[in-house]
Amino acid sequence: MENLSLKNHISIQDLNAFYSGHHALRDITVEIPQKQITAIIGPSGCGKSTFLKCFNRLIDLTDGARASGKIIVGGIDVLDGSIDITDVRRRMGLLPQKPNPLPMSIYDNVTYGPRIHGIKDKKRLDGIVEKYLKIAGLWDEVKDRLKSPASKLSIGQQQRLCLARGLAVEPEIILCDEPTSALDPLSAQHIEQQLLKLKNDYTIVIVTHNIHQAMRLADYVVHLYLGELVEYGPASEVFKNPKEERTRAYINGTFLADLKTDAEINLKGNVCPYNFMYAKQALHDLSNGKLLKVVVDYPTAVTEVPRGMEADGHKVLSVKQINKTDWEIVIQK
Numbered sequence: 001m002e003n004l005s006l007k008n009h010i011s012i013q014d015l016n017a018f019y020s021g022h023h024a025l026r027d028i029t030v031e032i033p034q035k036q037i038t039a040i041i042g043p044s045g046c047g048k049s050t051f052l053k054c055f056n057r058l059i060d061l062t063d064g065a066r067a068s069g070k071i072i073v074g075g076i077d078v079l080d081g082s083i084d085i086t087d088v089r090r091r092m093g094l095l096p097q098k099p100n101p102l103p104m105s106i107y108d109n110v111t112y113g114p115r116i117h118g119i120k121d122k123k124r125l126d127g128i129v130e131k132y133l134k135i136a137g138l139w140d141e142v143k144d145r146l147k148s149p150a151s152k153l154s155i156g157q158q159q160r161l162c163l164a165r166g167l168a169v170e171p172e173i174i175l176c177d178e179p180t181s182a183l184d185p186l187s188a189q190h191i192e193q194q195l196l197k198l199k200n201d202y203t204i205v206i207v208t209h210n211i212h213q214a215m216r217l218a219d220y221v222v223h224l225y226l227g228e229l230v231e232y233g234p235a236s237e238v239f240k241n242p243k244e245e246r247t248r249a250y251i252n253g254t255f256l257a258d259l260k261t262d263a264e265i266n267l268k269g270n271v272c273p274y275n276f277m278y279a280k281q282a283l284h285d286l287s288n289g290k291l292l293k294v295v296v297d298y299p300t301a302v303t304e305v306p307r308g309m310e311a312d313g314h315k316v317l318s319v320k321q322i323n324k325t326d327w328e329i330v331i332q333k
């Protein structure tokens with residue numbers, strides 16, 4: 001890490017992850033700094049969520065998935081099969097994409113974890129509820145209805161409740177997997193504001209599709225592409241002056257939302273390797289420097305088409321998910 005005044009909190013060494021035969025993460029070695037926000041960026045399918053799932057070993061819950069290498073937190077390797085995984089998960093709160101409040105009251109959601117850890121005293125639990133709802137920026141909105149069901153809250157409020165619930169077990173690290181993608185802009189802003197405050201006390205790792213969000217929040221950036229670590233460093237350097245061409249292309253590509261492409265091919269409904277072959281044919285008909293937009297909906301096409309195009313010497317300018325099922329890949333011949 002360049003900035004020696006910062007302490008590292010999570011040390012990732014030679015991390016590899018596999019889903020059955022698919023090699024989703026390849027030899028990742030990177031340090032995550034303490035009490036900073038680190039954004040994991042990269043196109044759809046590059047392995048961002050898998051990376052996060054290795055930290056708290058949620059990857060263990062996927063059939064056929066496995067991870068190797070080391071993830072050292074406080075001297076403990078969380079990938080070591082003999083460690084207490086419950087303790088690891090307590091130390092790493094998770095804020096998922098969609099809020100998942102428990103089917104109980106607001107109060108019980110926040111006290112759920114502390115109760116499991118043996119706290120029974122009512123006064124203490126009351127204090128915990130107030131403290132963490134305040135930290136999550138939700139207290140003023142719910143203090144008069146703590147016993148009402150969490151499901152009655154708006155989606156944005158539910159996400160802040162999940163943040164409070166995660167914080168109540170006093171983790172050191174907060175893992176966020178696209179935490180605002182299901183929220184309206186105002187609720188998303190609320191969560192971003194809370195995360196910026198929380199970094200004074202917690203190490204935060206956020207997976208985001210949204211480069212603007214990464215720019216607003218991140219102190220450090222990890223750029224993944226096709227399961228490999230492309231670049232890592234302080235956000236100011238990575239965003240303003242990326243060392244790697246692929247990072248520059250990803251950042252620029254994201255801003256090229258309305259980029260004028262010279263041709264477009266819709267490959268929805270096609271499987272691989274036909275996606276790649278049809279895209280290759282479409283590119284063949286263009287002259288050098290022209291841009292082709294390819295729309296695909298077959299999951300592995302998101303990685304296989306860019307990989308094949310790059311192997312053929314073309315430039316992949318952007319890979320973006322445009323709705324639940326479809327991705328748009330822009331390739332420059």
Ligand SMILES: Nc1ncnc2c1ncn2[C@@H]1O[C@H](COP(=O)(O)OP(=O)(O)OP(=O)(O)O)[C@@H](O)[C@H]1O
Nearest residue numbers: 019024043044045046047048049050051062299303
């Ligand atoms: N359960 C699974 N079984 C098989 N392959 C999987 C599974 N989950 C993810 N993958 C594959 O692993 C690769 C990395 O997926 P991952 O979800 O980590 O990427 P991502 O960057 O988070 O994508 P997105 O931004 O679309 O969420 C992709 O090629 C994906 O298709």
